[in-house]
Amino acid sequence: MSKFRAVIRSIAIAAALSLLSVPSFARENPVAAKPAQQASGVYYEIFVRAFYDTNGDGIGDLNGVTAKLDYIKSLGVSGIWLMPINPSPSYHGYDITDYEGINPQYGTLQDFKKLVAEAHKRGIKVVIDMVINHTSDQHPWFKAALDPKDPHHDWYLWAKPGTDLQAVSAVGGPAWHRASNGAYYEGTFVSAMPDLNYDNPAVRKEMIDVGRFWLKQGVDGFRLDAAQHIYDDLRTDMGDPIALQKNVRWWSEYRHALEATNPRVWLVGEVARQNPDDLTPYMGPLNTVFNFPVAAQLIESVNQERNLGIGRGLEYTYAAYRAHARGDFDDAPFLSNHDQQRVMSQLDDNMAHMRLAAALLLTLPGHPFIYYGEELGMQGSKPDENIRGPMRWYHNGKGPGTASWKDWSTNDDAAISVEVQQADPDSLLNLYRKLIGWRQQVSALRDGVLHDVPVADPHVLAYTLQDAQSRVLVAHNLSREARVVELGADAHVTMVLLQSQGGAVLADGKLTLPPYTTVILQ
Known part of the structure; x- marks a missing residue:
């Protein structure tokens, strides 16, 4: 491994030097905007219940998402991810009772088709949550499965003589739960979510059919909930190569089957592991x-105002991805999602740190994901309901369309709203728009191969990104003080393309970065 990293380091230095030898100008040279259809690659995660309410019942709905597509388009994102929209007995929807239905609180299938059509008109792709590791215990399949003679009985996992009923699940809770018929069934998460048996061909066929159904409704892909837990059910399964192999084999079957319906289907998996090596095996079966790992590292680096090896880690990870996926791979970086404390709360309501975190995320290649309200600096801490609160559209917190399914859980002030930040050119919202716009202008920010550029200053992160169209160096000052970066004694001065705020100075091979500033150089 040390030899591999040494090779990677040498490549990084060579790339940096070749970049810095490009003739340059002593002034900032903004990049001319490319056509509007140039994709940013950014996705926006939406909890429909909390987003926008069009019928006055206090619950966000699909028509509300459609009504706000122009706002979403104004961010510059390429797609949206809708958290579960199927019928479910719970507010969050992660225990489904009908895989081909729409939660009636959210609207109808016709409403969904309209949303997809209107999104596509705006060049916005639609990805929906696919929750197929488990069903609801209220699903007709599970109710039928309580009868051992019913064919659905073998659709679930039941305890056998000798089963350890005290076993711990892969997520830390009890793995086995007692059904109303006295038998015990496996549920990795909670008793309301019985796990499906993917060794049963009927289950695999059914779930492939579900995916094909939604592709025929126009969706562009799926966010695969709990992708690692199809066979990774118990604490003892974690790290088990057999469980991993079976997971990978299933997702390969799933992807190939869906590609027969839509060759461009896009699959992003939730594999909630902190070791990059645990993610690599999924890069072949999934997109x-x-x-x-990088989400945690970005937040910690911002909090500490230090480079904690982000560039080195990503270079190693991407090299492993590339080798495993035979050259065709992607990445989905993010800062937080619906299961985690919101970014602004993790950063203790520090707006300078929030702006820096946004710049770090949105200058990484692949498909970065933004959680709704993140672009405003909304706060939110556990329990889960409080990180899934109503989107803040208005300065006073209330107004037409505001979801009211739950009360406010934070003390966000009036500035944490679309209404206020729209009008402020220096707002966090408009910074997100600027950064996402960079990705539309400079293709390497989306598609480039990343090489770490070693910098002696621990408060500076730098890396190069290069694709067939462009090559840039990205430099971040992670600290509250200006930093001067030596670009190399033999390097020519380079050209400043873009900067997150004014004040960066480039002269004599040295780059002066104001506090918390991100600069794109060519």
Whole structure:
């Protein structure tokens, strides 16, 4: 491994030097905007219940998402991810009772088709949550499965003589739960979510049919909930190569089957592991997985105002991805999602740190994900309901369309709203728009190969990104003080393309970065 990293380091230095030798100008040279259809690659996660309410019942709905597509388009994102929209007995929807239905609180299938059509008109792709590791215990399949003679009985996992009923699940709770018929069934998460038996061909066929159904409704892909837990059910399964192999084999079957319906279907998996090596095996079967390791590292680096090896880690991870996926791979970085404390709360309501975190995320290649309200700096801490609160559209917190399914759980002030930040050119919202716009202008920010550029200053992160169209160096000052970066004694001065705020100075091979500033150089 040390030899591999040494090679990677040498490549990084060579790339940096070749970049810095490009003739340059002593002034900032903004990049000319490319056509509007250039994709940013950014996705926006939406909890429909909390987003926008069009019928006055206090619950956000699909028509509300449609009504706000122009706002979503104004962010510059390429797609949206809708958290579960199927019928469910719970507010969050992660225990489904009908895989081909729409939660009636959210609207109808016709409303969904309209949303997809209107999104596509705006060049916005639609990805929906696919929750197929488990069903609801209220699903007709599970109710039928309580009868051992019913064919659905073998659709679930039941305890056998000798089963350890005290076993701990892969997520830390009890793995086995007692049904009304006295038998015990497996549920990795909670008793209301019985696990499906993917060794049963009927289950695999049914779930492939479900995916095909939604592709025929126009969706562009799926966020695969609990992708690692199809066979990774018990604490003892974690790290088990057999469980991993079976997971990978299933997702390969799933992807190939869906590609027969839509060759461009896009699959992003939730594999909630902190070791990058645990993500790599999924890069062949799926298009990408959420990068949980880098999410934690970005937040910690911002809090500490230090480079904690982000560039080195990503270079190693991407090299492993590339090798495993035979050259065709993607990444899905993010800062937080619906299961985690919101970014602004993790950063203790520090707006300078929030702006820096946004710049770090949105200058990474792949498909970064933004959680709704993140672009405003909304706060939210556990329990889960409080990180899934109503979207803040208005300065006073209330107004037409505001979801009221739950009360406010934070003390966000009036500035944490679309209404206020729209009008402020220096707002966090408009910074997100600027950063996402960079990705539309400079293709390497989306598609480039990343090489870490070693910098002696621990408060500076730098890396190069290069694709067939462009090559840039990205530099971040992670600290509250200006930093001067030596670009190399033999390097020519380079050209400043973009900066997150004014004040960056480039002269004599040295780059002066104001506090918390991100600069794109060519």
